[in-house]
Structures are given as structure tokens and as C-alpha cells.
Amino acid sequence: MSIEKSPLRRKLDKLFVPLTVGPTLLWIAAIIVYPTAKLLFSSLQFRNPVTNELEFVGLRNFQRLILAREGSDAALGVFNPSFVSFTTNTVIYVGFSVSISFLLGLGIALLLDKDLKGRGWFRTAVIVPWILPYVMSGLMWRWMFQSDFGAINGALQRLGIISGNIPFLSDGALAMMALIIADVWVFTPFIIIILLAGLQNVPEQLYDAAEVDGASRWSRFWNVTYPFLKPSILVALTIRIIFDIRALDLVWVMTQGGPGKSTEVWASWLYRTAQVFNEPGTGAALGVVLLAVTFAIVASLYKIFGESPYEA
Amino acid sequence: MSTKKSPLNRLRRSLGLETQNEWPSVARERLLAYGLLAVYVLIIWFPIYYIFITSIKPSSEVLSLPITFLPQSPTAQNYVDIFTNRPFDNYTINSMIVATTTTLICITLGTVTGYSFSRFDFMGNKSLLLSIVGARMIPPIALIVPFFQIMSNPPLIGGFTGSLYDTRLALILTYTFFNLPFAVWIMKNYFDGIPESLDEQARIDGCSRWEAFVKIILPMAKPGIAATAILAFIFSWNEFVFALVLTSSEQAQTLPIAVSLFVADDFVDWAHLAAGGMIAALPGILFGLFFQQYIVSGLTQGAVKE
Numbered sequence: 001m002s003i004e005k006s007p008l009r010r011k012l013d014k015l016f017v018p019l020t021v022g023p024t025l026l027w028i029a030a031i032i033v034y035p036t037a038k039l040l041f042s043s044l045q046f047r048n049p050v051t052n053e054l055e056f057v058g059l060r061n062f063q064r065l066i067l068a069r070e071g072s073d074a075a076l077g078v079f080n081p082s083f084v085s086f087t088t089n090t091v092i093y094v095g096f097s098v099s100i101s102f103l104l105g106l107g108i109a110l111l112l113d114k115d116l117k118g119r120g121w122f123r124t125a126v127i128v129p130w131i132l133p134y135v136m137s138g139l140m141w142r143w144m145f146q147s148d149f150g151a152i153n154g155a156l157q158r159l160g161i162i163s164g165n166i167p168f169l170s171d172g173a174l175a176m177m178a179l180i181i182a183d184v185w186v187f188t189p190f191i192i193i194i195l196l197a198g199l200q201n202v203p204e205q206l207y208d209a210a211e212v213d214g215a216s217r218w219s220r221f222w223n224v225t226y227p228f229l230k231p232s233i234l235v236a237l238t239i240r241i242i243f244d245i246r247a248l249d250l251v252w253v254m255t256q257g258g259p260g261k262s263t264e265v266w267a268s269w270l271y272r273t274a275q276v277f278n279e280p281g282t283g284a285a286l287g288v289v290l291l292a293v294t295f296a297i298v299a300s301l302y303k304i305f306g307e308s309p310y311e312a
Numbered sequence: 313m314s315t316k317k318s319p320l321n322r323l324r325r326s327l328g329l330e331t332q333n334e335w336p337s338v339a340r341e342r343l344l345a346y347g348l349l350a351v352y353v354l355i356i357w358f359p360i361y362y363i364f365i366t367s368i369k370p371s372s373e374v375l376s377l378p379i380t381f382l383p384q385s386p387t388a389q390n391y392v393d394i395f396t397n398r399p400f401d402n403y404t405i406n407s408m409i410v411a412t413t414t415t416l417i418c419i420t421l422g423t424v425t426g427y428s429f430s431r432f433d434f435m436g437n438k439s440l441l442l443s444i445v446g447a448r449m450i451p452p453i454a455l456i457v458p459f460f461q462i463m464s465n466p467p468l469i470g471g472f473t474g475s476l477y478d479t480r481l482a483l484i485l486t487y488t489f490f491n492l493p494f495a496v497w498i499m500k501n502y503f504d505g506i507p508e509s510l511d512e513q514a515r516i517d518g519c520s521r522w523e524a525f526v527k528i529i530l531p532m533a534k535p536g537i538a539a540t541a542i543l544a545f546i547f548s549w550n551e552f553v554f555a556l557v558l559t560s561s562e563q564a565q566t567l568p569i570a571v572s573l574f575v576a577d578d579f580v581d582w583a584h585l586a587a588g589g590m591i592a593a594l595p596g597i598l599f600g601l602f603f604q605q606y607i608v609s610g611l612t613q614g615a616v617k618e
Contacts, residue, residue, distance in 0.1 A: 013521045017434045020424040024496065025440070027421060031489045032447050038458035108352060111345045124604045125353045128360070131596035131607065133550035135568040136589040139575070140363045143582055151362045154379040185356060190611075197612040246451035249552045253572055267453050275557060280457045287454030294449055 039291075042284035054281070061285035082261075082269070090265040092176060093251075094244045097183040102237065104184065105191025110225075112192065113199040123196075130189035134249035141182035142254045145169055172262030175255050179263055182250050187243075191236050198232025199225070234305045241301075242294045266290060367391070367586035374583045390587035399562040400588065403570040407592075410480050410566060411548040414487040418544045419537055422495025427525060427533075429496065430503035431511065441500070447493045456557045459486055463558055478564045486554045491544045498543075498614045502536030503529070539610030542603050549595055567592040 012019075046057040066083050068074030075084040112123055129137065144151050145168040156162045168174045202225055210220045248267040251257065257264035257272070264272075270290065274283025366374055368386045394400045428434070429441050463482040464475050476482040506529060514524035552568040559565045571592050574585035599607065 009520045016521045016525075017428050017432050020428040021434070021440075024421045024425040024492065027488065027492065028444065028447065031485060031492070032450065035455050035458040035462060035489070036450065038461065039455055042457050042461070108349070111349055114342065114345050116342060116345060116349075120604075122349050122353065123608075124601060125357065126349075127604060127607065128597060128600040129356055131546055131600045132360075132593045133552070133568045133571070133596065135550075135552045135572055136363075136592050139571060139585060139589060140359050142580075143363060143366065143586070144359050146582075149375055149377070149379050149582070151358070151379065151381075154381075158378075185359070193608050193611050197608070242449060242451070246453045248453055249568075252552075252556075253575065270453055271456065271553070271556075274457050275460075280461065284457040287451075287457060290451050290454045294451055298449060 036291075039284050039287050042280055043288045044281075045284075046281040047279065057281070061281045062289070065282060065285050065289070085261065086264050086266060086269045089176070089261075089263060090245060093179060093183070093263070093265050094241060096180045097187070097244055098237065098240050100180070101184040101188040101191055101240070105188045105236070106195055108188070109192045109195035109199060110221075112196055126192055127189040129185055130187065130193075132186075134186060134247070135253050137186050138182060138250040138253035141178065141185070141250075142169065145178045169255060170259050172259055175259060175263050179250060179254055182254060183244065183247070186250065187240060191240065194232050194236040194239075195229065198229045201232075202228040230305060234301060238298055238301050241297055245294065245297075246290065363586045363589055366582060367590045369583060371581075371583040374586075390583050391591075394584050394588050394591070398570070398584075398588075400567075400570060400591065402562040403565055403567050404591065406480055406562075406564055407549055407566040410483045410487065411545050413480075413484045414491055414548040415541050415544040417484070417488055418491040418495040419499075419541050421492060422499045422540060423530070423533065423537060424525075425496050426499025426501075427503050427529065429500045431508065441496075444493045444496050448490070448497070452490055453553055455489070456553065459554065460557050477558060478560050480564050482558045483551075483555060483564065483566070486558065487548045487551060491547055494547075494614055495540050495544060498540045498610055499533070499536055501613045502533055502539075506532050535606070535609070536613070538603075539606040539613065542599055542606050543610045543614070546596060546599060546607075 043061055044056060044058060045054045046061060047053070048055050064080070066080060067078055068080050073081055075081040108126060112119060112126070116122070145153075147153060147165045147167045147170070150168075152168070153162070153165045156166070166174070168178050206224045207220065210224050215223070246267055248271055251263060251265055251268045252271065255263045257268040266286065266289075270283055270286045273279050273286060362381075365381070365383045367390055368388065369380070369383045370385060370387055370389065373380065373384055429437060460477075463486070464477045466474075466476050476485075510528055510532075511524050514528045515521070519527065549566075550568060551566070552572070555566050555569050556572075559569065567588070571585060571588045574581045574588060
């Protein structure tokens with residue numbers, strides 16, 4: 001290669017950063033910043049049902065969303081009953097899904113971290129559910145839970161555990177349970193992948209030392225594994241929680257928020273408000289709330305866990 | 313007992329035991345681990361098995377009692393039906409075009425930008441990178457209102473008028489919103505793992521910045537690019553919410569929408585839904601089986617190295 005440098009080459013070299021970063025920044029401005037700004041703007045507008053025009057209404061959408069309307073029933077004193085009940089559903093759904101899949105994922109990750117033959121095969125088999133389209137997984141579980149021809153009723157009957165059919169998806173509490181099972185099925189692989197990567201950071205010698213010291217299994221996990229795993233746990237939980245709050249796919253294809261409104265969560269409420277009821281302003285306001293809650297959760301999780309001394 | 317080739321001895325050897333009469337706790341622990349993993353895998357694969365056998369049962373068998381866990385008369389009829397009676401060829405082509413184009417855009421921009429963020433200190437690079445990472449946290453569902461408005465009534469650029477609603481272009485543009493920040497971030501982390509001394513050596517040897525990047529560093533980044541591409545493809549292929557909001561006919565609808573269309577108000581056509589679901593799931597299953605290490609490394613690069 002030649003050492004001489006033509007002026008053009010030098011000029012192109014000087015432009016390296018602008019030419020490689022500029023297009024991406026422009027793209028991001030157009031496809032992320034602009035829609036987000038428009039979201040904030042839309043949340044302050046309301047579609048007048050008579051004229052079909054968008055009118056500026058200030059914070060009234062947020063008020064309509066969170067607080068009870070005048071003259072109608074209120075929950076917990078002043079709140080919109082829908083807001084309270086859908087928030088409760090979301091907390092139940094996310095809380096159970098995340099904690100069950102976290103414990104399950106941690107257990108499987110610890111098993112897969114052992115020096116086993118055929119570990120690669122197990123790892124492949126274990127992560128597949130997460131790669132499938134969520135819609136297909138949701139419908140698959142709807143079929144599993146179907147009351148007449150579903151595999152779960154069929155298997156329970158064949159084992160002699162039940163005699164009649166359990167109408168899983170037409171009972172509020174059972175439908176929520178079915179949703180949580182589907183969610184755990186889909187997202188546990190994600191926890192496994194992240195925690196398995198974190199387990200690679202634990203130095204082998206520390207285990208040997210702990211064994212020599214006669215540390216119990218529990219104390220080995222708590223004193224050796226956990227400190228090194230903490231950053232991965234933080235990431236896994238953060239991503240898991242914020243992705244579950246926004247998840248529409250499973251809920252929409254399995255229950256559509258029903259029966260009644262017993263599985264209506266924020267995501268399905270937002271979709272219904274914005275698209276089905278054609279109230280973009282209220283939908284956008286809910287979007288802003290979702291955005292704010294997401295950032296608040298991330299910030300507080302990082303605060304709770306703090307900085308780990310063993311940063312990966 | 314003493315014959316060398318007894319199955320018991322083979323089992324002992326495969327568990328790493330030297331002597332014949334030794335069954336220490338390590339071996340018992342491994343057996344337990346195998347057992348637990350096997351049970352777990354069987355349980356999580358059972359629903360996939362059940363939807364698969366549903367897809368190869370005739371509709372009459374799907375809706376008859378008692379339900380069968382082994383198909384009595386396997387058939388490919390459901391698969392034939394969805395491609396002849398429903399436009400599954402269109403849906404598949406839409407899915408392929410949308411996922412492939414999104415992936416190409418994201419890995420191209422993500423690779424060059426990730427490289428610059430990894431190598432250069434330029435004005436505001438830290439806070440720019442931070443905001444790109446932050447953009448990954450924006451919930452897509454929060455943006456369905458603005459994206460619907462923008463795509464139905466796009467801002468005038470170059471005299472373009474008309475709606476992007478129900479076009480593949482609308483989906484491609486939208487899908488870059490969650491894939492591009494992810495691609496920049498994975499690639500930045502990947503380039504961080506390639507020693508900068510290699511760039512410097514290339515520059516000393518007379519390469520321009522562009523040559524050093526394209527000829528020396530890019531070839532070394534292939535595994536990172538592959539991981540990014542596979543994840544971006546899967547995320548786009550599986551996406552449902554924006555496809556639901558931004559499309560309404562087979563000229564742009566993708567496979568996840570097509571599968572959900574089998575659900576009518578009161579009746580679900582399970583046999584054909586299962587076949588459509590298997591088609592939609594196919595790339596994921598194949599990627600999972602053959603490129604598992606790329607998916608794992610991509611996710612790890614993208615998530616853990618915060």
C-alpha cells in the first residue's frame with residue numbers, strides 16, 4: 001500500500017466521523033425523536049367528536065385518564081376506576097410473570113452452568129420459545145387452554161385429575177393465570193441467556209476455595225455466585241419488567257383483555273383507546289405515562305441494586 | 313458386574329468416574345441435573361409439539377373427542393389450504409421483504425456508527441451514545457399514535473404526497489426504530505473487543521481510515537455483524553403491534569397478523585391456524601437450532617455490557 005496521501009484521501013479521512021455517524025443520527029431524529037415529540041404533542045390534544053378536529057386541551061387527557069370524571073364513581077377516593085383496575089391487572093401480570101420466570105430461569109441457568117455433556121443441545125432446546133413470534137406463542141397457549149379440545153384439559157382428564165372441562169379462558173382469575181404461564185414460557189429463555197452469561201464471570205477458584213472451607217451450597221451461592229451475578233440480574237430484571245409492561249401481543253391474541261376486563265393491562269388499554277375507540281389524545285397520554293413509568297422503573301432498579309464492585 | 317462394557321460402566325465413564333465402585337456426590341448431582349433439564353425441556357416443548365400435530369391433523373380430527381396426542385391420519389392439507397385459500401404467499405413475501413430490508417438498514421448504519429463510537433472521541437459522543445441506549449427503552453406501544461398519524465399523513469418530503477398506511481415501507485421505517493439503537497449498541501461493544509492497535513498498525517502501513525475500517529476491522533467483526541443481523545431479523549419477523557396498527561390488507565400484512573386473522577369472533581379455525589403458526593415460527597426454530605451461539609452472543613453484547 002502506498003504511503004503518499006492525496007488531498008482527497010485526507011479530506012475523506014477528516015470526514016470519517018461525520019459520514020459514519022451523521023446518517024444514523026439523522027435517521028434516529030426522523031424515526032425516534034420526531035415521533036416521540038409528536039407523542040408528547042398529541043397527548044395534549046383531543047379529537048372533538050362533533051367536528052372531528054383535534055383541539056388543544058392541555059393536561060385534560062391525563063386528568064381524564066387518571067382521575068374519576070365528575071359525577072361518576074371514583075375508586076380510592078378520586079381515581080378513575082378503569083385506571084385503578086387496569087393498573088392492578090398490570091402489576092399482577094408483570095409481578096407474577098417476572099418473579100416466576102426469574103426464579104425458574106435462575107435455576108435452569110445454574111443447571112446449565114455445570115460441566116455437562118450435551119450442554120449445547122440443552123441450551124438450544126431451552127431458548128427456542130423466546131425466538132418464536134409472540135403471536136404464535138399466544139395462540140398456541142390459547143389452544144392449549146381451550147376448554148373442549150385443548151391439550152391441558154385433555155391431559156388432566158386422561159390422568160384422572162379432573163372429570164369435566166375447566167373453562168380456563170372464560171374465568172377472570174384462570175385467564176390471568178393462563179396469560180402468566182404463557183408469558184413465563186416465552187420469556188424465561190431470555191433470563192437464562194443473560195444469567196448464563198453472567199455466570200461465566202464467576203472465577204472457578206472461588207468455588208474451589210469455598211468448597212475447601214466447607215461452605216454450604218446456599219452460602220456458596222450467596223457469597224460467591226451472587227456478587228458476580230448481580231449486574232446480570234439487574235439487567236435481566238430491568239429488561240424483563242419494562243418489556244412486560246409494554247407487551248400487547250400475548251394479551252391481545254389470548255384474551256383481548258377479557259373475560260370482561262379481568263385481563264385488561266396498560267398495553268391493551270392503550271391499543272383499545274387509541275385504535276379501537278379512536279381517541280388518539282387519550283391513547284397518547286397513556287403512552288406518555290407508560291414512557292415515564294418505564295424510565296422511573298429503570299432508574300429505581302439501578303438505585304436499589306446500586307453499583308456492583310464487580311462490574312462486567 | 314466386572315465386564316468392562318456393561319451399560320452401567322459406560323454411564324460411570326460418561327459421568328467422569330474412573331474407578332468402578334465410586335458414586336460420589338458429583339455424579340449424583342450430574343444425574344439430577346440431567347434429569348431436571350430433561351423434564352424441563354419436555355415440558356416446554358410439549359406445546360410446540362401439540363400445535364405441530366394440530367397442523368397435520370385434518371380439521372375433523374382437531375375438533376373431535378377424545379383429543380389425540382398422536383395424529384391418526386397425518387396430512388399436509390392444512391398447509392396446502394392456507395396457500396391456496398388464503399394469500400399466505402403474499403404474507404410470507406411481505407414478512408421476508410420487511411424483515412430483510414430492516415435488517416440491512418440496521419446492520420449497515422449500526423456497523424459504521426458503532427465503529428465510530430468505539431474508536432473516536434468526538435463532540436458529545438458520550439451523551440449521544442447514552443441517548444441512543446436510552447432510546448431502546450422507549451416502549452413501541454407508546455408510539456402507536458404518532459406512528460399511525462405520521463404514516464397515514466406523512467410530512468412532505470420532496471413533493472411526496474399520499475399515505476404510507478398499509479405499505480411495507482411503513483413497516484420497514486417503523487421497525488428500524490427499535491432495531492437501529494440496538495444494532496449501534498451491539499456493534500459498538502463488539503468493536504470495543506477488537507484491539508485498537510490493529511487500526512493503528514494499518515494506518516502506519518499506509519491505510520486511510522476508511523481502508524483500515526473496511527479491510528482490517530470489518531472482516532474481524534463478521535461474527536458481531538451476524539449476531540446483530542440475526543436478532544434484527546427475528547425481532548422484525550416476529551413484530552405484531554405496529555403491523556396491527558399500520559396495515560390492513562395482504563399487500564402489507566405480515567405472517568403474525570395473518571396467523572391472528574384465523575381468530576374470528578366466535579370461531580377459531582385451529583387446524584389452519586396451527587399450520588400458519590408453524591410457517592411463521594419456522595425461521596425462529598431454524599435460527600435457534602443452527603445459530604444459537606450468535607443469538608446468545610448478540611443478546612449478551614447488547615444487554616449485559618451496560
